[in-house]
Amino acid sequence: MVLTEAQKRANEKWHRKNRKRANYIAMRSSARSFIRKKSTITDLDELEKIIKNRRNELDN
Template sequence: MPVSESQQKANQKWAENNKERRSYLSSRSSARSFIRNKATLEDLDELTQLIQERRNMLQ
């Protein structure tokens, strides 16, 4: 379904005004996709360790 020209402009304006948020959402999406679709057991073990380290830093 095509998006109207005014909606395209609004989307572009939002993206320009929210670069950090857009980058955050893109990175989060990539991480989730990797975990769900491509990660091996070794990857998951390493990610679990990295997540725990990050949790400790944030507390």
């Protein structure tokens, strides 16, 4: 997909103004990609424990 110069500038401006959200989206994307493409059974077992603990933290 080819972006116009105006769209590139708009994207850069949004990224600067929304740095935390952009970082959140990038980290979430990386995590999902890792789980789908690279993870092993051992990785998934560990991630399930981490997710369970995180859910308990957020519930309390």
